Amino acid sequence: MQARRLAARDIACRRGDRLLLRGLSFALGPGEALQLAGANGTGKSSLMRILAGLLAPIAGTVEREGAIGLLDERPALDPHLPLGQALGFWQRLDGPHDNRAADLGLAGLEDVPVRYLSTGQKKRAALARLIGQQAPLWLLDEPLNGLDTRGVALVEGLVAQHCGAGGIAVIASHQPIAVPGLARIELKDFAA
Amino acid sequence: MSGLFLPLLVRDLKLLMSGGRRGGALLPVLFFLAVAMLYPFAVGPDAPLLARTGGGVIWVAALLAAILPLDRLIEPDLELGFFDQWALRGISEEALVAIRMLAHWLSFGPPLMLATLPASVLVGIDAEKLRIVELGLLAGTPGLAALGVTVAALTAGLRGGAALGGLLVIPLAVPLLVFGAGSLAIGGEGGIALTGAVSLVLLAIAPFAGGAAIRAARG
Numbered sequence: 343m344q345a346r347r348l349a350a351r352d353i354a355c356r357r358g359d360r361l362l363l364r365g366l367s368f369a370l371g372p373g374e375a376l377q378l379a380g381a382n383g384t385g386k387s388s389l390m391r392i393l394a395g396l397l398a399p400i401a402g403t404v405e406r407e408g409a410i411g412l413l414d415e416r417p418a419l420d421p422h423l424p425l426g427q428a429l430g431f432w433q434r435l436d437g438p439h440d441n442r443a444a445d446l447g448l449a450g451l452e453d454v455p456v457r458y459l460s461t462g463q464k465k466r467a468a469l470a471r472l473i474g475q476q477a478p479l480w481l482l483d484e485p486l487n488g489l490d491t492r493g494v495a496l497v498e499g500l501v502a503q504h505c506g507a508g509g510i511a512v513i514a515s516h517q518p519i520a521v522p523g524l525a526r527i528e529l530k531d532f533a534a
Numbered sequence: 535m536s537g538l539f540l541p542l543l544v545r546d547l548k549l550l551m552s553g554g555r556r557g558g559a560l561l562p563v564l565f566f567l568a569v570a571m572l573y574p575f576a577v578g579p580d581a582p583l584l585a586r587t588g589g590g591v592i593w594v595a596a597l598l599a600a601i602l603p604l605d606r607l608i609e610p611d612l613e614l615g616f617f618d619q620w621a622l623r624g625i626s627e628e629a630l631v632a633i634r635m636l637a638h639w640l641s642f643g644p645p646l647m648l649a650t651l652p653a654s655v656l657v658g659i660d661a662e663k664l665r666i667v668e669l670g671l672l673a674g675t676p677g678l679a680a681l682g683v684t685v686a687a688l689t690a691g692l693r694g695g696a697a698l699g700g701l702l703v704i705p706l707a708v709p710l711l712v713f714g715a716g717s718l719a720i721g722g723e724g725g726i727a728l729t730g731a732v733s734l735v736l737l738a739i740a741p742f743a744g745g746a747a748i749r750a751a752r753g
Contacts (some may be wrong), residue, residue, distance in 0.1 A: 396618055397750055416615030422548075422693050434541040435623060475623075 346372045346408040348393065348510050349498060353402035354534070355388045361534035364401065364478045368527060375501060375511040375521050380529030386514035389529070390414065390483045394514060408510070411477030412528055413485055417468040419456045426452030429470055436475045446470050447497065461488035469500065480511040486519065494519075538625060540635065546637035550603065559641040560708035562599035569595035581658055588657030589667050589718040595653070596671060597707050598648055600678040604703070605696035607638060607686035608748065617748055621623055627745035635740055638680035645669050650719040663718060665700045669726050677710050677733030680740035687744035691751045710736075 349369035353503055355362055358509055362385030380386055391397040394412050403506070419428035425448065446466045451459065459467065465488050472480065485497050494517075501511045501521045513519060551559055573591045574584055611617055616639045620630060638728035647668055655665045685702045717725020 377738060394618075394622060398753070409624075412618065412622055414615065414618075416613070416618075418615040418619045420545075421614070431541060431545055432619075435538055471619075477622075 346508065346510055347405065348407075348479050348512065349405040349432075350393065352368045352398045353389070353392060353404070355385055355397075355399050356394055357385065357388050361400075362534045363529060363532045365372045366402070366527070366529075366532045368525075370510045370512070372508040372510065373505045374525065375505050375513065375523060376525045376527065377519060377521075378514040378527050378529060379516065380514075381516060384529040384533065386516075386529065387483055390451075390481050390512070390514050394481050406479060408478035409475075410479045410481060411472045412467050412481045412483070412522070413472050413488070415485040416466050417456070418471065419467055421457035422455055423496050424455055425459065425467055428456050428524065429467065429474070432471050433474055439476055442470070442473060447492070450506065462490060462493055465489055466493065469497070473500070478509050480509060480513065481488045482513045482515075484515055485513060486515055486517050522526075539629075541570075542625075542630065543634050543637055546634050547640060548638055550606075550641040559645050562602045562642050563645045565602060566595045566599040566646055566649050567653060570656045573657055582727045585660065585663070588654070588659040589663050590715045591657055592650060592653055592659075592667055593670070593674075593711055593715040596650075596675070597678065597704070597711060599646060600642060600675070600682055600707075601700045601703050602697040603638070603642065604682055604686045604689075607634060607683055608744075609690040609695065610685070612690050612748065612751060618752070621752075627748045628741040629685060631744035631748070632741040635637065635676075635679050635683045635737070635744075638683055639676050643671070643675035643679060646675060652732045666718055666726070670717050670729055673726050673730035673733055674710045674714040675733075677729075677736040678707060680733070680736040681706055681710075684736075684744045684747070687747035687751075690748070 347370065351367050354364035354367040356520050366389070368376060377472070378386055378389060389514055390412070392399045395404065395406065419425070420431070446469055446512050448463070448470060449467055451463065454469065456464065465485070473491065482501070485495050489497065501513065505521070505523070543638070569675065570592060576684050577584060577587070617627070617630070650668060650671060652665070655669065659667070681703055685699045685706070689699040689702065692698060710729060713728040713732060
């Protein structure tokens, strides 16, 4: 099995002119999960984008071994396309893989245009895209937003399954989330 | 990488072509024809004058028509998070911009060249001039497409980006217009060759400039 690792060393991040975080470090190996907890505006999303490599930290380094799968508030699905076709586009890029649409509560929605889906259904659709990507490193930015209690249990189950198979998950959320062996970092401890 | 090229191009084409959700190719073509139709009304029924200036008007109309779809080229995909997801899959912004340039050109270049046939009748230019205009457009529209995608990438995410995009394209398209429309006056291949040369320069620069602009918009 290929090496999987996600480590951050001494990360500092800012938004605009404001320094949000500094001195944040962690290291995750296969099967480990971490929750980044903090109130709104503490830099969770900026930190997720830094971990994903989409944003450069103003200090510190991130080491990634393995492909990154990112789930954030933007589902990256064409709003006018039926859900089946919108997910089909990503399947053509990522290769065929069962994204377990039925388990995700998306059965029967294949012909519904993405823009008509509810917030929770869009989140489930984005989860289907993430699963189909088969990336070993998951970065989930507020994955529970808009989901009902069954949806929350679903995300918890998916993360547990992902980590059970040797994957790594980082979850940024202000809500409690129940995943076995979940480590927790309070971002306010690193506030600048 | 070659396996990714086709799905990306097909998606871009579906979004930009006629009936696509981002306005389609029909709007620029209708705009182009409307300008060609209005021109004789404004100038009056002076056939020699129309024939002398008609080619230039077709060029100006083509340039303005190419500006119309600018705000739909990059910004929606940036907002929906597509560019982030592509970046995570290791697809370079340069490749994405190059593919989008191809799709953008296919969606407006050939339709515009087709619409030039009725437009040439409206402004009353003869077959020889029509040939030069068509060849000039063939040489010049790829450059316009490259310019359009680059400027769309630069202005994506800016407030009033669409209007700004149009203002940025016009001065940058002046060389294309000078050589393209100028080839009519000198009536020769020299102008068309120069138009093609300008296009090639723009095509070479655009993926890198556009790619860098998309990465900068992310920060």
